Every structure is written in C-alpha cells, then in structure tokens.
Amino acid sequence: xxxxxxxxxxxxxxxxxxxxxxxxxxxxxxxxxxxxxxxxxxxxxxxxxxxxxxxxxxxxxxxxxxxxxxxxxxxxxxxxxxxxxxxxxxxxxxxxxxxxxxxxxxxxxxxxxxxxxxxxxxxxxxxxxxxxxxxxxxxxxxxxxxxxxxxxxxxxxxxxxxxxxxxxxxxxxxxxxxxxxxxxxxxxxxxxxxxxxxxxxxxxxxxxxxxxxxxxxxxxxxxxxxxxxxxxxxxxxxxxxxxxxxxxxxxxxxxxxxxxxxxxxxxxxxxxxxxxxxxxxxxxxxxxxxxxxxxxxxxxxxxxxxxxxxxxxxxxxxxxxxxxxxxxxxxxxxxxxxxxxxxxxxxxxxxxxxxxxxxxxxxxxxxxxxxxxxxxxxxxxxxxxxxxxx
Amino acid sequence: xxxxxxxxxxxxxxxxxxxxxxxxxxxxxxxxxxxxxxxxxxxxxxxxxxxxxxxxxxxxxxxxxxxxxxxxxxxxxxxxxxxxxxxxxxxxxxxxxxxxxxxxxxxxxxxxxxxxxxxxxxxxxxxxxxxxxxxxxxxxxxxxxxxxxxxxxxxxxxxxxxxxxxxxxxxxxxxxxxxxxxxxxxxxxxxxxxxxxxxxxxxxxxxxxxxxxxxxxxxxxxxxxxxxxxxxxxxxxxxxxxxxxxxxxxxxxxxxxxxxxxxxxxxxxxxxxxxxxxxxxxxxxxxxxx
Numbered sequence: 101x102x103x104x105x106x107x108x109x110x111x112x113x114x115x116x117x118x119x120x121x122x123x124x125x126x127x128x129x130x131x132x133x134x135x136x137x138x139x140x141x142x143x144x145x146x147x148x149x150x151x152x153x154x155x156x157x158x159x160x161x162x163x164x165x166x167x168x169x170x171x172x173x174x175x176x177x178x179x180x181x182x183x184x185x186x187x188x189x190x191x192x193x194x195x196x197x198x199x200x201x202x203x204x205x206x207x208x209x210x211x212x213x214x215x216x217x218x219x220x221x222x223x224x225x226x227x228x229x230x231x232x233x234x235x236x237x238x239x240x241x242x243x244x245x246x247x248x249x250x251x252x253x254x255x256x257x258x259x260x261x262x263x264x265x266x267x268x269x270x271x272x273x274x275x276x277x278x279x280x281x282x283x284x285x286x287x288x289x290x291x292x293x294x295x296x297x298x299x300x301x302x303x304x305x306x307x308x309x310x311x312x313x314x315x316x317x318x319x320x321x322x323x324x325x326x327x328x329x330x331x332x333x334x335x336x337x338x339x340x341x342x343x344x345x346x347x348x349x350x351x352x353x354x355x356x357x358x359x360x361x362x363x364x365x366x367x368x369x370x371x372x373x374x375x376x377x378x379x380x381x382x383x384x385x386x387x388x389x390x391x392x393x394x395x396x397x398x399x400x401x402x403x404x405x406x407x408x409x410x411x412x413x414x415x416x417x418x419x420x421x422x423x424x425x426x427x428x429x430x431x432x433x434x435x436x437x438x439x440x441x442x443x444x445x446x447x448x449x450x451x452x453x454x455x456x457x458x459x460x461x462x463x464x465x466x467x468x469x470x471x472x473x474x475x476x477x478x479x480x481x482x483x484x485x486x487x488x489x490x
Numbered sequence: 491x492x493x494x495x496x497x498x499x500x501x502x503x504x505x506x507x508x509x510x511x512x513x514x515x516x517x518x519x520x521x522x523x524x525x526x527x528x529x530x531x532x533x534x535x536x537x538x539x540x541x542x543x544x545x546x547x548x549x550x551x552x553x554x555x556x557x558x559x560x561x562x563x564x565x566x567x568x569x570x571x572x573x574x575x576x577x578x579x580x581x582x583x584x585x586x587x588x589x590x591x592x593x594x595x596x597x598x599x600x601x602x603x604x605x606x607x608x609x610x611x612x613x614x615x616x617x618x619x620x621x622x623x624x625x626x627x628x629x630x631x632x633x634x635x636x637x638x639x640x641x642x643x644x645x646x647x648x649x650x651x652x653x654x655x656x657x658x659x660x661x662x663x664x665x666x667x668x669x670x671x672x673x674x675x676x677x678x679x680x681x682x683x684x685x686x687x688x689x690x691x692x693x694x695x696x697x698x699x700x701x702x703x704x705x706x707x708x709x710x711x712x713x714x715x716x717x718x719x720x721x722x723x724x725x726x727x728x729x730x731x732x733x734x735x736x737x738x739x740x741x742x743x744x745x746x747x748x749x750x751x752x753x754x755x756x757x758x759x760x761x762x763x764x765x766x767x768x769x770x771x772x773x774x775x776x777x778x779x780x
Contacts, residue, residue: 139594143602144703278749307752309708311503313700314496314626315743315751335604339700346617346627347492360604367609401601 129172133192136204140179149204149228152410186212193220204228227413239459248378251285273325274303277332317343386446449484491622502637504732507713510689516723517681524589526710532558532690533697540610547611558690562683629699715759721772
C-alpha cells in the first residue's frame with residue numbers, strides 16, 4: 101500500500117514539477133509600454149487612443165490573452181511634453197521584459213522616444229499622432245505606424261478630390277496651423293494644386309493660440325476662394341470653417357477627419373463641409389464597430405466614435421504578438437512586424453501591410469464624408485479611393 | 491469694415507479677460523496666474539449645469555456665472571487668505587499651482603475633448619450683418635455688450651459705491667485703510683469674486699462662440715499683455731491695452747503675416763516695458779531689489 105502511495109505521490113510530484121515551469125510561463129505577460137498624452141494639449145485625441153488600447157487588451161486578457169499569455173500594458177502620461185516622453189521611454193527601454201513602446205501624443209515627443217528606441221533596439225508603434233517620416237520607405241527598422249495621419253499624402257488626396265469634382269477654373273484656399281507638420285502638408289497641397297491647374301487664392305497659417313478666427317476668414321473670403329482645404333488640429337479646421345460661414349462665405353470646405361469628425365458633422369449639419377480620412381465612420385455599422393461600442397461601454401469618458409485609431413493600433417499589435425514565438429524578444433517582434441498584413445475588418449478601405457522597407461502601409465485608402473441635409477444624416481460622399489505609398 | 495468689426499470683437503474679449511487680472515492686482519498686488527483656468531472652469535461649469543438643468547438654458551447660464559463668483563470667494567477664503575502677510579511672490583506661486591491643479595482636474599473630469607456648450611443649451615449662434623458686407627456672430631455681439639456693461643458697472647462701482655471706494659482705498663494703502671476700519675479680508679475676497687465672475691463671463695462667452703476644450707486657458711495669456719500695457723492696476727488701462735493689442739494683432743494678420751500676430755502682443759508688451767514699465771495708466775511703483 102505504502103509502495104503504491106509512494107509511486108502515486110512520486111507521479112503527482114513529477115507532474116507538478118513538470119507543470120510548474122509551464123504554469124509560470126503561462127502567467128508571464130507580453131509587456132507593452134504606452135506613453136501618451138492623457139492630460140496635455142492633445143488629450144482629446146491621444147487620450148482616446150490610450151483608453152482604447154487599455155480597454156482592448158483588458159478584453160484580450162479576459163479571453164485568455166495571446167497564445168495563453170496575458171498582455172500587460174504599462175501606461176504613462178507624457179502630456180505631450182518631450183521631457184516626460186523621454187523619461188517614459190527610458191523607463192520602458194530599461195525594463196528587460198518590455199517588448200514595444202506605443203506612443204500616442206504630439207509629434208514633439210517623438211525625438212526623445214526614437215532616440216531611446218535606437219539606443220536599445222526597442223520597436224516603437226506610433227498609434228495616435230501623425231506618422232513620422234521615418235516609417236515611410238525606406239523605413240527605420242524599429243519604427244512602425246498605424247495612425248491615419250500622413251500630411252503630404254492627405255493633402256494630395258484632398259487636392260485630387262477637389263480637382264475631380266471641380267474640373268474647371270477653381271480657386272482654392274488652404275488653412276493650416278502654425279506647426280511644421282500642418283504647415284508643410286498644406287504647402288505641399290498648394291504646390292500640388294498649382295501643378296493641377298488650380299489657382300491658389302490664399303494660405304492662412306493660424307497660430308495655435310488664436311482667439312478669434314474671423315481675421316483669417318476675412319482674408320480667405322477676400323481671396324474669393326471656391327474651396328478651402330485644411331489639414332490641421334480639428335479646432336483650427338472647424339473654427340476656420342465656422343468663421344467663414346459667419347462672414348457669409350458660400351464655398352466648400354474639405355478637411356481631415358479626426359476622431360471627432362463624426363460627432364462634428366452631426367453638429368454642423370452643413371453639406372458644404374466635407375471631411376476626408378482613412379477610417380470608416382461608425383455610421384457604417386460594421387461588426388467591428390459593434391465590438392468597439394460593447395467594449396467601451398462604461399470604460400471610457402470618450403464617445404465611442406473617438407476609438408477608431410486606438411482600436412486599429414490594438415488589433416495590429418495583437419496580430420503581431422500572436423506571431424511572436426514564446427519567449428518573445430524585441431528582435432523577434434521586429435522580425436514579425438517587418439512582414440505583417442493586418443485585416444482592418446472594415447475599419448479602413450484595405451489592410452495594413454508592413455514590409456521591411458515600408459512601416460507605414462503599402463496602400464492608403466481615403467473616403468469622403470459629408471452631411472446630407474435631405475436625409476438629415478452623414479453620408480459617404482466618395483467611397484474608398486486607393487493611393488499607393490512608394 | 492470687417493477688419494474693424496474683427497478688432498472690436500477681439501478688444502471686447504481681451505478687455506473682459508484682462509479686467510480680472512486688474513481687479514485682483516489693484517487691490518492686493520497679486521498677479522493671478524490661474525485666471526485662465528478659472529475662466530475655463532466657469533465654462534465647464536456651464537457645461538455641467540447645461541446637463542443638469544436640461545431644457546433650462548438660462549438657469550444653467552446664471553448658475554455658472556453665480557458659481558464663478560462664489561468660486562472666487564471660496565478661493566480667497568480657503569487659499570489666498572492664508573497668503574496675507576506673506577511675500578507677494580508666494581501668493582503668485584500659489585496661483586500658478588492652483589492653475590496647474592485646475593487644468594489637471596478639468597482633464598480628469600471632462601477629458602480634453604471638444605465640447606460645444608451652445609448646442610447643449612439648444613441655442614443657435616447666427617451671424618449678425620453689420621452692413622458693408624461685415625458680420626459678426628450673435629455671441630460675439632453679446633460679448634461686446636457684456637464687456638461694455640461690465641466696464642460701465644465697474645466704473646459706477648468704484649466711483650459711487652461704498653465698497654468700491656473701500657476697494658480703492660485698500661489698493662492705495664492697505665495699512666491706512668485697515669486703520670480706518672476697512673475689513674481687508676472682505677475687500678480682497680470681493681475683488682477675487684469679481685475677478686472670477688468677469689473672467690467666468692469671458693470663458694462662458696468664448697465657449698458659446700467657439701467651443702470648449704482645455705486650450706482655453708492659453709487665451710488668457712494673450713489678454714495678459716493687454717492688462718500690462720494698459721497698467722496692471724487700471725481698468726481704464728485694461729481697455730486701452732486691449733485696444734492696442736487687439737488692433738496690432740488683427741492688422742498684422744491682415745496686412746503683415748499671420749505668424750506675426752502671435753508675437754505682436756508680446757512685442758507691444760516689451761516695447762511698453764522698456765518705455766513705461768508701469769503701463770499707460772498704471773501706478774508707478776518702485777521695486778526694492780535689495
């Protein structure tokens with residue numbers, strides 16, 4: 101009896117010993133560091149991205165994690181301050197278990213993050229703000245971007261759209277904010293417009309601290325522009341448009357669709373105000389949109405329409421982590437991300453495709469939305485148009 | 491004509507904001523660097539009350555204005571009163587800390603997203619034609635009327651009311667005023683309440699005209715040069731300073747370069763500090779640097 105008991109005890113003990121490392125491994129998480137602007141000047145945009153990444157991976161962990169491992173997201177608020185972003189990045193790169201840094205803040209925070217990334221070989225995913233130039237071909241090996249913003253490409257598309265709907269003589273005005281990325285994008289747009297035979301009537305570069313937009317609108321109106329194209333933070337775009345309407349301007353305004361655009365189209369209700377962008381609005385009611393709404397219920401103060409960018413970044417990150425064999429390393433993750441295709445499930449016009457040379461995406465898809473006053477609802481003014489990224 | 495209208499609207503905004511700086515400074519010599527955040531808080535209070543009193547916009551509006559007045563009183567009693575007798579710079583540092591705290595608290599409660607309180611109150615903001623092709627929004631017109639009414643009321647208050655005269659006396663010589671039986675703390679508290687009220691009105695009107703997000707606090711920094719140029723302890727100076735700064739800003743947008751408009755208020759300020767550091771109508775003060 102004692103022998104049988106001893107044998108059984110030995111078997112159970114061996115089984116426990118064998119299982120012990122596996123159990124420990126199963127509990128080991130994929131560690132992700134997120135440095136985002138949650139209480140700074142871009143909190144309205146980046147804060148939503150940070151919230152979404154947190155919500156998404158909470159759901160993933162509830163489902164059992166990725167490959168049996170939970171995902172631990174360490175979130176830090178950088179308030180879009182470079183010094184804070186630098187300190188976050190230092191903390192992240194010095195964590196030996198951390199695989200990737202996700203950033204969601206203004207571009208002013210990129211330099212310190214990229215610098216730490218290069219020194220320690222940690223990949224960075226730009227999930228909220230504008231994509232840095234280093235992700236376009238030929239891409240920096242460690243930098244990747246899922247966000248929809250690409251100033252020059254966006255400007256090119258907006259000009260193309262205006263040309264397609266106004267083939268004759270047309271005078272175009274541009275509105276940008278006095279920050280390099282916005283101003284550069286609109287200057288590029290103005291050059292493209294001129295190359296396409298359009299007359300550039302005016303380009304207003306509006307400082308971020310502007311109190312009244314009427315002086316800028318006065319100049320645009322005086323330039324007799326038929327169209328205004330804008331690529332800037334939302335507040336600059338929409339206030340410029342509203343100031344123009346206040347002065348009785350009757351032209352059309354096309355501007356970049358930030359995450360706030362869907363709510364704003366419903367508020368403004370002006371068929372002459374169009375937004376273009378790379379993300380499908382929730383009016384499309386895709387199954388993935390239902391997933392977002394259900395996941396966000398009671399977990400964020402942001403409207404669900406703000407959660408597109410964060411969700412896209414999260415499904416991309418999940419897809420990448422899924423392909424990394426355990427135990428994961430930064431190098432293994434970079435290798436996976438260098439050859440990755442992610443199905444956007446209808447949130448964009450096509451998949452995100454990353455290659456070794458292109459960490460932005462090979463193809464961009466744009467859609468234009470506007471307000472249909474007859475149906476009293478948002479409508480797709482022009483469906484997905486593909487642009488190659490070379 | 492439109493350029494003139496743009497100048498008048500901006501003068502009204504700056505004048506309404508800068509009188510808050512002046513009211514506190516002329517009585518206590520404290521520069522309230524949380525003025526922008528207090529102004530913004532009033533606008534967020536309007537947003538909260540708009541939700542609470544859904545369908546009663548005037549109650550929400552009056553409630554927010556009254557709360558901004560009460561906020562000044564409470565701030566003085568709870569926080570600034572303790573700074574009496576301390577170095578003025580300590581009190582100024584307290585206002586900086588207060589501003590940082592308020593900004594953080596606002597983002598935590600309301601996030602940094604863009605709100606439009608006017609929609610919540612179910613009001614519209616149609617343009618008003620001024621003739622010769624010029625137009626301004628209805629809220630901009632209300633802002634002009636409010637600024638004029640505020641300054642007229644303040645003039646009457648300081649010239650013809652007992653509390654107004656007391657406040658001037660405290661501003662000129664607090665020790666003598668106290669010896670004559672004027673209650674210093676009550677006077678300071680009133681100045682804070684009036685400043686947060688006028689600032690709150692500015693914040694509420696700005697949010698109704700162009701929406702509300704956490705960038706509003708920055709707007710007050712642009713009105714700050716207006717107060718300094720006019721003279722930090724002079725309401726008359728605040729009007730003149732606002733006129734100079736707003737005119738320079740709008741004309742530089744129109745005729746020079748929009749980018750210049752961002753620095754013009756501070757350029758005007760630097761010139762004024764070099765030529766007449768106490769401003770157009772301010773009191774010449776001697777600074778003890780020992």
